[in-house]
Amino acid sequence: MSRIIFTYIVPFLLPAVAYALWVWYRTNYVARHGGEAPRLEQGPWPLLLFIGAVLAFAVLAVTALTRGGDPNDTYVPPRLENGKLIPGHLEPQKK
Numbered sequence: 001m002s003r004i005i006f007t008y009i010v011p012f013l014l015p016a017v018a019y020a021l022w023v024w025y026r027t028n029y030v031a032r033h034g035g036e037a038p039r040l041e042q043g044p045w046p047l048l049l050f051i052g053a054v055l056a057f058a059v060l061a062v063t064a065l066t067r068g069g070d071p072n073d074t075y076v077p078p079r080l081e082n083g084k085l086i087p088g089h090l091e092p093q094k095k
Contacts, residue, residue: 007063011055015048 023040030037069090078088 007059008056011059012052014055015051016045019043019048 020040023038023043027037070092072093073090074093076089076091079086
């Protein structure tokens with residue numbers, strides 16, 4: 001579950017959260033010093049969603065390119081051995 005959160009949800013929502021924090025900070029600043037506060041609902045939402053999608057895609061691309069084993073490795077599925085669950089893993093190809 002945490003893998004899904006960190007590879008899909010966090011990168012997608014990061015620009016929107018950063019913008020919301022900036023609006024919150026700027027509203028507090030304007031309340032103390034005067035001026036016009038930015039309105040959250042008038043933000044650049046399509047741009048933020050696009051940037052979030054690009055970030056999520058970049059995280060997925062980096063994960064795909066940097067993780068995993070050699071293409072010739074053999075996948076060993078998960079199994080029970082003496083009552084213990086042995087997780088699936090890759091083993092180098094035997095020569």
